[in-house]
Amino acid sequence: MASNVNETNDVTLTKPIRCIVKLGGAAITCKNELEKINEENLEIVSSQLRQTMISSENVVSLDWSKRPGTSDISCNVDSFGDQLSFDANKFIVVHGAGSFGHFQASKSGVHKGGMDQPLVKAGFVATRISVTTLNLEIVRALAREGIPSIGMSPFSCGWSTSGRNIASADLPAVAKAIESGFIPVLHGDAVFDDIQGCTILSGDVIIRHLAEHLKPEYVVFLTDVFGVYDRPPSEPYAVLLKEIAVSEDGSWSVIKPTLQDMNKQVEITVAAHDTTGGMVTKISEAAMIAKLGIDVYIVKAATSHSLRVLSGEVRGNVPDDWLGTVIRRSSR
Amino acid sequence: MASNVNETNDVTLTKPIRCIVKLGGAAITCKNELEKINEENLEIVSSQLRQTMISSENVVSLDWSKRPGTSDISCNVDSFGDQLSFDANKFIVVHGAGSFGHFQASKSGVHKGGMDQPLVKAGFVATRISVTTLNLEIVRALAREGIPSIGMSPFSCGWSTSGRNIASADLPAVAKAIESGFIPVLHGDAVFDDIQGCTILSGDVIIRHLAEHLKPEYVVFLTDVFGVYDRPPSEPYAVLLKEIAVSEDGSWSVIKPTLQDMNKQVEITVAAHDTTGGMVTKISEAAMIAKLGIDVYIVKAATSHSLRVLSGEVRGNVPDDWLGTVIRRSSR
Numbered sequence: 001m002a003s004n005v006n007e008t009n010d011v012t013l014t015k016p017i018r019c020i021v022k023l024g025g026a027a028i029t030c031k032n033e034l035e036k037i038n039e040e041n042l043e044i045v046s047s048q049l050r051q052t053m054i055s056s057e058n059v060v061s062l063d064w065s066k067r068p069g070t071s072d073i074s075c076n077v078d079s080f081g082d083q084l085s086f087d088a089n090k091f092i093v094v095h096g097a098g099s100f101g102h103f104q105a106s107k108s109g110v111h112k113g114g115m116d117q118p119l120v121k122a123g124f125v126a127t128r129i130s131v132t133t134l135n136l137e138i139v140r141a142l143a144r145e146g147i148p149s150i151g152m153s154p155f156s157c158g159w160s161t162s163g164r165n166i167a168s169a170d171l172p173a174v175a176k177a178i179e180s181g182f183i184p185v186l187h188g189d190a191v192f193d194d195i196q197g198c199t200i201l202s203g204d205v206i207i208r209h210l211a212e213h214l215k216p217e218y219v220v221f222l223t224d225v226f227g228v229y230d231r232p233p234s235e236p237y238a239v240l241l242k243e244i245a246v247s248e249d250g251s252w253s254v255i256k257p258t259l260q261d262m263n264k265q266v267e268i269t270v271a272a273h274d275t276t277g278g279m280v281t282k283i284s285e286a287a288m289i290a291k292l293g294i295d296v297y298i299v300k301a302a303t304s305h306s307l308r309v310l311s312g313e314v315r316g317n318v319p320d321d322w323l324g325t326v327i328r329r330s331s332r
Numbered sequence: 333m334a335s336n337v338n339e340t341n342d343v344t345l346t347k348p349i350r351c352i353v354k355l356g357g358a359a360i361t362c363k364n365e366l367e368k369i370n371e372e373n374l375e376i377v378s379s380q381l382r383q384t385m386i387s388s389e390n391v392v393s394l395d396w397s398k399r400p401g402t403s404d405i406s407c408n409v410d411s412f413g414d415q416l417s418f419d420a421n422k423f424i425v426v427h428g429a430g431s432f433g434h435f436q437a438s439k440s441g442v443h444k445g446g447m448d449q450p451l452v453k454a455g456f457v458a459t460r461i462s463v464t465t466l467n468l469e470i471v472r473a474l475a476r477e478g479i480p481s482i483g484m485s486p487f488s489c490g491w492s493t494s495g496r497n498i499a500s501a502d503l504p505a506v507a508k509a510i511e512s513g514f515i516p517v518l519h520g521d522a523v524f525d526d527i528q529g530c531t532i533l534s535g536d537v538i539i540r541h542l543a544e545h546l547k548p549e550y551v552v553f554l555t556d557v558f559g560v561y562d563r564p565p566s567e568p569y570a571v572l573l574k575e576i577a578v579s580e581d582g583s584w585s586v587i588k589p590t591l592q593d594m595n596k597q598v599e600i601t602v603a604a605h606d607t608t609g610g611m612v613t614k615i616s617e618a619a620m621i622a623k624l625g626i627d628v629y630i631v632k633a634a635t636s637h638s639l640r641v642l643s644g645e646v647r648g649n650v651p652d653d654w655l656g657t658v659i660r661r662s663s664r
Contacts, residue, residue: 035398064436064458066367080451104396119412126396156488
């Protein structure tokens with residue numbers, strides 16, 4: 001897929017990126033209620049990201065805007081002495097759409113293209129309004145924790161596709177934002193497609209592209225389940241797969257746990273309304289990242305397990321009491 | 333100024349751009365109340381833009397998101413038959429910040445640069461949150477009128493400066509959005525600056541740059557006064573200057589009305605909190621656009637005068653009953 005990419009710009013970073021984090025749509029929005037943020041989860045996720053990104057204990061909000069229903073702006077300029085540092089570890093945040101955008105995209109068929117149809121063109125506008133609304137709220141939630149977050153909407157940042165594969169992306173802009181000490185916040189978005197006119201570019205595909213070109217130390221997917229299971233996690237006897245190895249040819253094998261019946265293909269659930277693919281896309285994108293030699297962790301958001309993996313504690317040997325899935329390149 | 337610009341991309345348009353419209357911050361926000369949109373004005377402005385952009389009488393909203401305080405999404409998919417066309421005249425919308433962004437920018441000094449200072453870096457984040465909040469609301473107001481509006485935040489779209497002059501801008505992305513039938517909506521924004529680290533790029537400077545490279549037929553500034561006056565319009569005996577000619581060397585002369593005391597320099601008011609300059613910037617940017625041979629109209633937003641000028645009625649000879657200021661290249 002990457003061979004199609006028409007990128008003339010080399011990206012150089014003075015220090016490698018530590019981590020690319022996916023905030024899964026299901027983890028930060030209420031999947032069954034249209035355009036509703038899971039405020040509680042988002043707050044915990046933002047706090048965990050602050051703890052792992054910023055050394056300072058001091059939390060000073062960088063969101064100086066009015067909150068809905070209030071008339072005050074809180075901005076304590078005195079807090080920003082020279083002592084205060086919010087030098088952040090180099091992270092990139094990418095979020096999904098959850099209950100934002102999917103309704104608009106699936107109603108209009110934006111993912112299938114055809115911009116000459118009024119409904120598709122309308123859906124393109126409506127989808128972008130919905131996903132940028134969510135992006136702004138996530139940027140604000142991170143900023144309230146003192147994280148210097150900067151919204152970088154893929155459509156605006158030059159991301160486009162060709163036959164639904166990535167054709168262009170302004171990676172130097174992402175690198176420049178990181179070098180300047182900001183945390184870029186990207187998201188699944190409606191974009192132009194050279195062949196079919198337009199499509200939906202999923203957050204998972206964005207992450208794979210960023211990982212391939214910016215080579216982070218590790219990638220974390222924060223989701224609403226503990227990891228990848230051998231069958232839909234709602235079913236009885238579903239087993240959490242703790243370690244998966246990906247071989248050269250792209251096939252996977254389960255390293256942990258070692259069960260007899262693990263030869264059968266791992267079953268996965270795809271929610272019918274998920275226009276960009278559910279676990280199927282996630283696992284196959286994760287496998288492609290792992291093949292690059294970058295460890296991928298899939299973990300439940302806003303838990304002690306997500307905090308441990310974000311902070312890097314789980315790297316190397318996975319502790320027995322850690323719940324989540326690691327996807328790694330096969331060492332054979 | 334433009335000679336510094338490092339732009340490798342040629343921009344080609346199949347049809348010229350009809351008009352670049354500035355929605356002045358003072359016209360669409362409540363200047364004296366922090367982060368408050370002037371909803372009434374914004375609604376009228378959006379409706380006037382629809383009337384001048386789209387031939388169809390049928391207004392079908394392209395904003396399918398929930399409005400604050402409501403739980404419903406209104407999306408009438410049946411309206412989008414093949415008959416429906418919202419083929420728009422080629423317009424670009426650029427808006428100012430008004431009571432959004434200025435507080436955050438002036439508190440922190442983002443316009444003066446110095447990103448190594450925590451306060452400036454914090455202000456950069458806070459300013460972008462505030463101006464992108466306004467941008468989203470304007471995109472939504474236009475979309476509710478059936479205008480296929482697409483937010484294109486300058487920071488994300490590759491705009492940067494060098495010593496506060498424009499150093500780069502992804503104009504091909506703007507052109508591509510227009511060619512695809514969308515109305516790009518840009519705004520004054522916090523951007524990176526090669527020399528001082530960061531600055532505020534004003535909507536007026538963006539308009540001049542767009543006008544220079546995309547050559548619209550005319551440019552309209554929608555503001556909160558009827559046009560340019562010979563002294564602050566709040567003063568008694570202030571006279572509206574209806575036609576100003578700009579000569580090669582950049583000096584202006586008032587063509588209409590012909591007053592005896594017009595030799596003295598036109599007085600202007602600059603609100604103290606306006607970090608990007610008030611009327612001074614506007615007139616000097618307008619003069620630079622007019623020097624390119626592109627007529628510039630400064631007119632009060634949400635009036636019959638703004639509707640007439642947007643529709644192109646005022647082009648050529650300015651009717652006596654039209655209130656506003658035209659700035660043109662001197663014919664001498």
